[in-house]
Amino acid sequence: MESLSKIKVIRLSKSCLSDNEKQAVMEVLNHEHLGMGSEVQQFEEALSEFFGRPAVCVVNGTAALHLALQAAGVGAGDEVLVQSLTYVASYQSISATGATPVSCDIDPKTFCLDLQDAERCLTKNTKAIMPVHYSGNVGELDKIYFFAKKHNLRVIEDAAHAFGTVFQGKKIGGFGDITCFSFDGIKNITSGEGGCIVTDDKEILEKVCNARLLGVEKDTEKRFSGERSWSFDVTAQGWRYHMSNIMAAIGIEQLKRFSEFSKKRKILAKKYDKLLLNTNLKLLPSDYDEVVPHIYSTCLPEGVDRELVRSKLLKKGVQTGVHYQPNHWLSLYPSSRKEINTVDSVAPRIVSLPLHADMSVTDVEFISNSLKEVI
Numbered sequence: 002m003e004s005l006s007k008i009k010v011i012r013l014s015k016s017c018l019s020d021n022e023k024q025a026v027m028e029v030l031n032h033e034h035l036g037m038g039s040e041v042q043q044f045e046e047a048l049s050e051f052f053g054r055p056a057v058c059v060v061n062g063t064a065a066l067h068l069a070l071q072a073a074g075v076g077a078g079d080e081v082l083v084q085s086l087t088y089v090a091s092y093q094s095i096s097a098t099g100a101t102p103v104s105c106d107i108d109p110k111t112f113c114l115d116l117q118d119a120e121r122c123l124t125k126n127t128k129a130i131m132p133v134h135y136s137g138n139v140g141e142l143d144k145i146y147f148f149a150k151k152h153n154l155r156v157i158e159d160a161a162h163a164f165g166t167v168f169q170g171k172k173i174g175g176f177g178d179i180t181c182f183s184f185d186g187i188k189n190i191t192s193g194e195g196g197c198i199v200t201d202d203k204e205i206l207e208k209v210c211n212a213r214l215l216g217v218e219k220d221t222e223k224r225f226s227g228e229r230s231w232s233f234d235v236t237a238q239g240w241r242y243h244m245s246n247i248m249a250a251i252g253i254e255q256l257k258r259f260s261e262f263s264k265k266r267k268i269l270a271k272k273y274d275k276l277l278l279n280t281n282l283k284l285l286p287s288d289y290d291e292v293v294p295h296i297y298s299t300c301l302p303e304g305v306d307r308e309l310v311r312s313k314l315l316k317k318g319v320q321t322g323v324h325y326q327p328n329h330w331l332s333l334y335p336s337s338r339k340e341i342n343t344v345d346s347v348a349p350r351i352v353s354l355p356l357h358a359d360m361s362v363t364d365v366e367f368i369s370n371s372l373k374e375v376i
């Protein structure tokens with residue numbers, strides 16, 4: 002690691018912050034109201050305008066998923082269909098409710114949920130389906146909604162990668178059952194940590210608003226007017242999941258810069274596509290008119306030593322990632338299925354290349370050339 006400090010490392014992902022975010026945080030600090038108040042309210046209003054329907058902010062994307070599932074009535078004895086190739090956050094949010102995540106396969110073309118496989122996993126206990134919008138792609142989302150309707154399932158979209166993506170002319174989050182986003186430090190926009198739940202289901206909205214504040218009923222309105230509830234009822238299990246004004250102040254400024262971020266991510270991903278097209282790497286298809294790419298994942302050819310490739314790239318100053326280690330390989334989530342074909346075959350070969358809005362096209366050229374040299 003010591004020698005690395007001498008070369009410039011292109012980071013896999015990072016927060017991209019301007020003076021505006023720093024100024025906004027200073028204002029909150031000067032005002033000395035750090036908890037949940039007017040900045041959170043403003044951020045929620047801006048997000049609701051962005052999506053065209055109500056958004057509720059919480060402390061992170063995992064909490065958003067957890068609250069959404071809980072509000073949808075998912076709990077002990079229930080099963081939730083989810084692709085194994087996702088961040089462990091998706092799984093933990095399901096098991097946190099007492100429900101069981103049921104590991105499904107992915108479509109080899111998009112790495113999104115394989116709906117035919119999900120159909121095979123359906124039981125009388127299946128209560129919900131959680132499609133994960135891998136890298137910003139949403140796969141067969143229309144068919145997933147059709148399937149859910151047919152089998153009376155709730156749909157909780159893990160849209161942590163898909164902030165800004167458009168599907169069939171509509172923004173992700175702007176339609177459908179319940180959509181959850183993450184604003185952690187490396188997502189398409191950040192509020193430091195953070196996340197939100199977007200839905201127009203009034204019952205869900207009320208439940209998540211209360212549950213983020215320990216189940217204290219109507220505390221949200223009080224906090225938005227600078228007060229809090231001293232006398233209240235609690236009727237359901239809640240959590241300490243609200244967002245702070247410091248976080249919201251960052252988020253508000255990031256949202257203003259989103260079109261700039263989005264444009265840049267698309268340019269960089271298009272450049273990768275062009276430079277890596279005629280190699281033996283498997284690329285994910287993307288229609289960047291609709292998709293805002295969150296990560297740039299590729300699949301190495303069979304037989305290539307991934308860790309060797311990654312360490313050679315790091316020596317050249319290119320940090321890479323692995324999105325993801327499958328969840329059905331984890332001890333906590335033993336699957337009744339020993340093998341999940343596509344996930345098992347692609348997961349050991351996935352490598353993600355750097356993608357963030359502070360990179361240049363020259364960086365992409367350097368990374369692509371470096372990768373071609375080492376495979």
Ligand SMILES: *Cc1c(COP(=O)(O)O)cnc(C)c1O
Binds near residue numbers: 063195
């Ligand atoms: C980031 C992420 C989450 C969770 O978000 P946090 O804000 O980190 O809790 C969930 N699912 C996926 C696919 C993610 O990438």
